[in-house]
Amino acid sequence: MAKVVCVLYDDPVDGYPKSYARDDLPKIDKYPDGQTLPSPKAIDFAPGSMLGSVSGELGLRKYLESNGHTLVVTSSKDGPDSVLERELADAEVVISQPFFPAYLTAERIAKAPKLKLALTAGIGSDHVDLQAAMERNITVAEVTYCNSISVAEHVVMTTLALVRNYIPSYQWVMKGGWNIADCVARSYDVEGMHVGTVAAGRIGVAVLRRLKPFGTHLHYTDRHRLPEAVEKELGLTFHATREDMYRVCDVVTLNCPLHPETEHMINDQTLKFFKRGAYLVNTARGKLCDRDAIARALESGQLAGYGGDVWFPQPAPQDHPWRTMPHHGMTPHISGTSLSAQTRYAAGTREILECYFEGRPIRNEYLIVQGGALAGVGAHSYSKGNATGGSEEAAKFKKV
Numbered sequence: 566m567a568k569v570v571c572v573l574y575d576d577p578v579d580g581y582p583k584s585y586a587r588d589d590l591p592k593i594d595k596y597p598d599g600q601t602l603p604s605p606k607a608i609d610f611a612p613g614s615m616l617g618s619v620s621g622e623l624g625l626r627k628y629l630e631s632n633g634h635t636l637v638v639t640s641s642k643d644g645p646d647s648v649l650e651r652e653l654a655d656a657e658v659v660i661s662q663p664f665f666p667a668y669l670t671a672e673r674i675a676k677a678p679k680l681k682l683a684l685t686a687g688i689g690s691d692h693v694d695l696q697a698a699m700e701r702n703i704t705v706a707e708v709t710y711c712n713s714i715s716v717a718e719h720v721v722m723t724t725l726a727l728v729r730n731y732i733p734s735y736q737w738v739m740k741g742g743w744n745i746a747d748c749v750a751r752s753y754d755v756e757g758m759h760v761g762t763v764a765a766g767r768i769g770v771a772v773l774r775r776l777k778p779f780g781t782h783l784h785y786t787d788r789h790r791l792p793e794a795v796e797k798e799l800g801l802t803f804h805a806t807r808e809d810m811y812r813v814c815d816v817v818t819l820n821c822p823l824h825p826e827t828e829h830m831i832n833d834q835t836l837k838f839f840k841r842g843a844y845l846v847n848t849a850r851g852k853l854c855d856r857d858a859i860a861r862a863l864e865s866g867q868l869a870g871y872g873g874d875v876w877f878p879q880p881a882p883q884d885h886p887w888r889t890m891p892h893h894g895m896t897p898h899i900s901g902t903s904l905s906a907q908t909r910y911a912a913g914t915r916e917i918l919e920c921y922f923e924g925r926p927i928r929n930e931y932l933i934v935q936g937g938a939l940a941g942v943g944a945h946s947y948s949k950g951n952a953t954g955g956s957e958e959a960a961k962f963k964k965v
């Protein structure tokens with residue numbers, strides 16, 4: 566029987582919710598490309614409840630324990646004294662979320678001789694040293710598409726918030742002011758702007774689709790080109806290089822995975838290609854950007870705004886400059902963990918566990934690494950190597 570270690574974020578400071586703002590979730594039949602939603606044999610949770618925090622346990626306890634497995638759920642994940650570090654010795658499965666990642670570095674993988682499955686309850690498995698996982702023949706799987714649309718909505722929200730200067734205007738209200746000129750001195754319309762995405766995968770295309778009705782000019786760059794019909798439908802301009810796209814865009818959004826090819830792709834050098842006063846929206850991964858180069862670009866005015874929800878490491882230490890840099894619209898990593906998304910990724914996690922324990926194949930679209938190589942979605946979207954370097958800094962975070 567297996568030990569499953571599940572790292573989840575803490576419950577709300579006021580305690581696990583006893584009731585919710587809404588009584589139901591909209592019914593979604595399938596994802597936009599026709600992929601079916603997670604289909605476990607059963608679920609043991611109420612859709613729309615808080616599943617991603619420690620007490621929610623992703624709704625897995627009954628299922629795992631009734632099959633004789635041990636489930637350890639913890640939010641203690643960083644540093645040598647963490648519960649995760651202690652439990653690794655005999656863990657067969659580690660479940661983690663990108664929002665509050667259990668970094669599985671090569672050192673930690675070496676401390677986990679029984680580890681066979683690293684399961685991401687969400688999308689993006691860069692918190693696992695994929696190179697080390699390949700070398701140890703550990704399967705890495707994630708719940709592809711579970712929160713792609715949730716994130717696309719956050720990108721649109723952040724774009725509008727930055728361009729229209731929403732957050733400072735809201736703050737004037739909270740301060741008791743009526744400072745219209747202060748609010749609008751940095752406020753523009755999105756209409757007519759050139760918006761470009763780095764990567765036109767599930768999130769990137771959903772962002773483009775949602776921004777089209779705003780009367781924008783849409784651009785993208787990717788390793789593979791979209792079908793001509795999609796380019797025509799959305800009126801897209803394809804750019805062979807990222808730099809070509811940056812030159813013409815008022816808003817750039819990053820929607821590619823973090824892997825050695827994309828790490829720090831936004832830096833002092835590449836920021837020079839941006840139009841002065843461009844907005845950058847990143848809900849993909851914090852480490853796509855050089856942290857200090859972003860702060861410098863906001864201070865100099867090269868960027869007019871930066872927003873998103875992803876940081877490196879996570880949780881971001883209190884002195885992380887993105888907390889205090891000017892003109893930012895940052896949140897903690899929340900875009901992919903709305904209550905709606907939690908229901909899908911909890912069901913997807915259960916589906917993957919059922920497949921794993923019953924010896925059935927995990928869906929190809931959920932696979933990142935299998936059999937010692939990149940596989941499934943991983944083979945399409947990632948490059949070999951490791952992007953976890955520096956993750957030990959997460960131990961510097963102190964709860965408030």
Ligand code: NDP
Nearest residue numbers: 688689713764765766767768787788789821822848849901
């Ligand atoms: P997809 O796999 O659908 O899309 C990823 C896209 O990135 C693919 O089109 C891939 O291109 C492209 N890509 C990979 N490398 C490069 C590169 N070097 N240059 C340009 N494009 C590249 O994934 P999703 O759209 O669902 O998610 C994308 C990322 O967003 C995730 O990997 C994750 O990091 C992040 N994410 C964040 C969440 C949050 O809560 N903030 C939640 C969900 C995801 P190709 O296929 O052509 O190789």
